[in-house]
Amino acid sequence: xxxxxxxxxxxxxxxxxxxxxxxxxxxxxxxxxxxxxxxxxxxxxxxxxxxxxxxxxxxxxxxxxxxxxxxxxxxxxxxxxxxxxxxxxxxxxxxxxxxxxxxxxxxxxxxxxxxxxxxxxxxxxxxxxxxxxxxxxxxxxxxxxxxxxxxxxxxxxxxxxxxxxxxxxxxxxxxxxxxxxxxxxxxxxxxxxxxxxxxxxxxxxxxxxxxxxxxxxxxxxxxxxxxxxxxxxxxxxxxxxxxxxxxxxxxxxxxxxxxxxxxxxxxxxxxxxxxxxxxxxxxxxxxxxxxxxxxxxxxxxxxxxxxxxxxxxxxxxxxxxxxxxxxxxxxxxxxxxxxxxxxxxxxxxxxxxxxxxxxxxxxxxxxxxxxxxxxxxxxxxxxxxxxxxxxxxxxxxxxxxxxxxxxxxxxxxxxxxxxxxxxxxxxxxxxxxxxxxxxxxxxxxxxxxxxxx
Amino acid sequence: xxxxxxxxxxxxxxxxxxxxxxxxxxxxxxxxxxxxxxxxxxxxxxxxxxxxxxxxxxxxxxxxxxxxxxxxxxxxxxxxxxxxxxxxxxxxxxxxxxxxxxxxxxxxxxxxxxxxxxxxxxxxxxxxxxxxxxxxxxxxxxxxxxxxxxxxxxxxxxxxxxxxxxxxxxxxxxxxxxxxxxxxxxxxxxxxxxxxxxxxxxxxxxxxxxxxxxxxxxxxxxxxxxxxxxxxx
Numbered sequence: 180x181x182x183x184x185x186x187x188x189x190x191x192x193x194x195x196x197x198x199x200x201x202x203x204x205x206x207x208x209x210x211x212x213x214x215x216x217x218x219x220x221x222x223x224x225x226x227x228x229x230x231x232x233x234x235x236x237x238x239x240x241x242x243x244x245x246x247x248x249x250x251x252x253x254x255x256x257x258x259x260x261x262x263x264x265x266x267x268x269x270x271x272x273x274x275x276x277x278x279x280x281x282x283x284x285x286x287x288x289x290x291x292x293x294x295x296x297x298x299x300x301x302x303x304x305x306x307x308x309x310x311x312x313x314x315x316x317x318x319x320x321x322x323x324x325x326x327x328x329x330x331x332x333x334x335x336x337x338x339x340x341x342x343x344x345x346x347x348x349x350x351x352x353x354x355x356x357x358x359x360x361x362x363x364x365x366x367x368x369x370x371x372x373x374x375x376x377x378x379x380x381x382x383x384x385x386x387x388x389x390x391x392x393x394x395x396x397x398x399x400x401x402x403x404x405x406x407x408x409x410x411x412x413x414x415x416x417x418x419x420x421x422x423x424x425x426x427x428x429x430x431x432x433x434x435x436x437x438x439x440x441x442x443x444x445x446x447x448x449x450x451x452x453x454x455x456x457x458x459x460x461x462x463x464x465x466x467x468x469x470x471x472x473x474x475x476x477x478x479x480x481x482x483x484x485x486x487x488x489x490x491x492x493x494x495x496x497x498x499x500x501x502x503x504x505x506x507x508x509x510x511x512x513x514x515x516x517x518x519x520x521x522x523x524x525x526x527x528x529x530x531x532x533x534x535x536x537x538x539x540x541x542x543x544x545x546x547x548x549x550x551x552x553x554x555x556x557x558x559x560x561x562x563x564x565x566x567x568x569x570x571x572x573x574x575x576x577x578x579x580x581x582x583x584x585x586x587x588x589x590x591x592x593x594x595x596x597x598x599x600x601x602x603x604x605x606x607x608x609x610x611x612x613x614x615x616x617x618x619x620x621x622x623x624x625x626x627x628x629x630x631x632x
Numbered sequence: 633x634x635x636x637x638x639x640x641x642x643x644x645x646x647x648x649x650x651x652x653x654x655x656x657x658x659x660x661x662x663x664x665x666x667x668x669x670x671x672x673x674x675x676x677x678x679x680x681x682x683x684x685x686x687x688x689x690x691x692x693x694x695x696x697x698x699x700x701x702x703x704x705x706x707x708x709x710x711x712x713x714x715x716x717x718x719x720x721x722x723x724x725x726x727x728x729x730x731x732x733x734x735x736x737x738x739x740x741x742x743x744x745x746x747x748x749x750x751x752x753x754x755x756x757x758x759x760x761x762x763x764x765x766x767x768x769x770x771x772x773x774x775x776x777x778x779x780x781x782x783x784x785x786x787x788x789x790x791x792x793x794x795x796x797x798x799x800x801x802x803x804x805x806x807x808x809x810x811x812x813x814x815x816x817x818x819x820x821x822x823x824x825x826x827x828x829x830x831x832x833x834x835x836x837x838x839x840x841x842x843x844x845x846x847x848x849x850x851x852x853x854x855x856x857x858x859x860x861x862x863x864x865x
Contacts, residue, residue: 206656206657206660208656249663249668250663251667252667273667273668
């Protein structure tokens, strides 16, 4: 939620642009007449996308954060229907006591359901469950011509596929229905294994996918030479036992103000990474934890994005296909390590081949790397462009939900179907991201091909 | 605000009877509250400005729930002060919505709860009723009257074991205040809703939500009138 008199930001706090107007939406049947609005519109939830895909410079944002009601919950079948502004945290609070869990959850529970669909988010179980969109059974989409369409794999199937991963450009998702997965307890049995190299990571990942629903790794992105690609591999499963009361919930911390930019520099981060790597003496540690610290460790620190200071930060998240995945990933890690940029939040993960219905979805089989870079201006932008070069050549992809800077050429290489997608865009909708990667300005919008529905 | 409080009661598995002007909105909210754990969520479409229909609605509520343990009155409008200054009709309408309709409903329900000899009546008044200010004194007048009425009612019903709770929220981010600028003092409807729930469960007398409005309003009430009349608050 944000105040009406302040233009909302994205999570990376870059770029800092202003919408000309923010319209709060309180009821599903009381949206403004979109066709009559003078500027392009974009639905906005809680601003948990990192770049500019949730921003609409000089346009109108529809604040969806007040649409937080549930429509129905079939406790026997695990089907939940809720409004688009409901957060994943709200859902978990409701469903976990009934023995259900989100089939796919991203690394924050403060995202909205509408945003999870529009970005087709994924989680630590991509190798098993695919992306969020795989478990969306249907949703209602409001188009600017006033049509309210129920979209599902059977009904308005094209629009269903376009809207999943469609970055909010196909209309307003009013409510959605998702399929949940059963659990026996809110606990996770997890194991943390040390690995010394990228090759070791790939081997452990391959050996874990069969028996572990959740896998992810932290990598020390500043290590170089022989230590390149060292880190920790975390794997886990929903626990079978029930006694969760033994584990106390911790209160979240809040970062109360912007850190000065010098606090996070190469040396402090290197020190953190080395300490973090050396702290676990044993090669492998097993424990049972509540689902919260396992899935959402960063949610425990509210407003952690302030650690990167006023200038904000970039997150670079890419997948390189398995074929020459090792070489491409090694090249990426080398380039990052050489640059001395990069941060402590670096993640490696293997993606499976379960494809999402989403036309413009990011997830695909391969090796995924995600890491943060404090915004240091051109120096950072040049490094990220360097990384793009490797990802482009490998036939990989960069995640729009995290992006604030990729070039139109990169985007169009990563998403060759983007032109096919444009026919499903609602002519009244646009975003800063979309104008950037299609190199269109607000005035040129009308020229994009629009399919009449 | 009332919805957020109702969410808390729903989690406890309460039986609810919701009254409002729009059938669609009531259904939307009732469905939500049922998902959240309410055993029942009945709805009744009524504009509370129609005073002569209160009795019928109240009887319907008793008939459908069996008996009433708690009543929360939380409707209201934040009218345009300037319009009210120019129009008697506008001013009367404001008083009708924010004051007379509340007092009418309280009159009926007070007798019910007095006879039942237990229960809780809570009403959303406002810090605006603590002192008249030029920026919203029509709204403030209505809320002041409600607060005074509740004071008397609390006095009357205390021997019957019925608690009467006056809720005085400050600025809350709701559809009613969507057009206003939001500042540091603006509270979320979630936190205020939970405060209402807590106050009703504990049978409090007068609660400021959030709590810091109590000292703020204390200071504002202490300012001598000859100074206050020159201020723009």
